[in-house]
Amino acid sequence: MRILILGAKGMIGRDLMEEFADDSLVELDKNELDITSQASVEKATLELNPDVIINTAAYTDVDAAEQNCELAMKVNGEAVGYIVEATRKVNAKLIQISTELPKNRSWQEAVKEYIQQKDVFQRNKI
Secondary structure (H helix, E strand, O other): OEEHHHHHHHHHHHHHHHHHOOOOEEEEEEOOOOOOOOHHHHHHHHHHHHOEEEOOOOOOOOOHHHHOHHHHHHHHHHHHHHHHHHHOOOOOEEEEEEOHHHOOHHHHHHHHOOOOOOOHHHHHOO
16 A cells, blocks of 8 residues: 655654554655645645545644744645545545644634634644
8 A cells, every 4th residue: 555644754754654654654844845836736636646645734833823924724624625636636545634633622612712703723723
């Protein structure tokens, strides 16, 4: 099975690289693939033709998200949509892994906070 791991140099990505070491792995990180570029995501996916894509890439700097809200939303929101579309084009399976719940809250609390629109990081992680 050919597995493409996006965000491979992050904490979750590194753990997955170890977990799937016996499989055919392709690892891409932000230096190799700009997931905020739909064309780049599609090109890489078509060229690599994976069976499974595991996306662990994320904008994780909570404090910086407030100053860079557009980029945080693009990485944590729009880019995931690009990955979904590219996954469909190669008929692969997609596993989307995000960081932990915003500020370690339950899902119910996170949704409530989203509705109250507390901060950018919380809004783009839900």
